[in-house]
Amino acid sequence: MLNFRPPFVLVLLACALPLHAHAQAPGVPQVRVEVTRRGDDWRATFIFDRAFTTWVLPRSAPIAEGGEPWRAASWNIETRGVRLQRRGSYDVLAADRGKLPLRVDVSFTPVPDRLQADYSPALVFTDGSSSTDGRRDW
Numbered sequence: 001m002l003n004f005r006p007p008f009v010l011v012l013l014a015c016a017l018p019l020h021a022h023a024q025a026p027g028v029p030q031v032r033v034e035v036t037r038r039g040d041d042w043r044a045t046f047i048f049d050r051a052f053t054t055w056v057l058p059r060s061a062p063i064a065e066g067g068e069p070w071r072a073a074s075w076n077i078e079t080r081g082v083r084l085q086r087r088g089s090y091d092v093l094a095a096d097r098g099k100l101p102l103r104v105d106v107s108f109t110p111v112p113d114r115l116q117a118d119y120s121p122a123l124v125f126t127d128g129s130s131s132t133d134g135r136r137d138w
Contacts, residue, residue, distance in 0.1 A: 031055065044106045051099035060091040064114040071108075078105040 030049040071091045081096045
């Protein structure tokens with residue numbers, strides 16, 4: 001049986017409060033990305049906590065060989081009025097007019113290519129199965 005001392009419990013609570021406060025911070029934009037797969041049909045749904053004119057995808061390293069952005073050939077934006085653009089070194093989701101909807105749907109093909117200074121967005125195995133990087137912030 002564990003015997004917790006009151007100071008230990010206070011330290012645990014003190015460490016947990018900043019995490020809870022960050023998740024509830026009204027000024028910090030939040031997005032949730034739900035990735036689903038049915039056979040070869042891969043989809044990502046971006047769910048935003050508020051409307052934006054653009055959403056920057058910070059992990060936008062180009063393909064190591066050729067230097068082209070990897071999302072342009074892999075992604076198909078299915079939400080009307082939204083497009084994928086390259087702005088400087090970053091890919092962005094941009095609204096054609098006004099602001100992005102709170103939900104943006106994307107169908108995509110996993111890209112196993114090596115990227116410049118980043119991990120591959122997906123792995124493709126010899127049996128044809130594939131896996132995406134779950135840590136990727138899309």
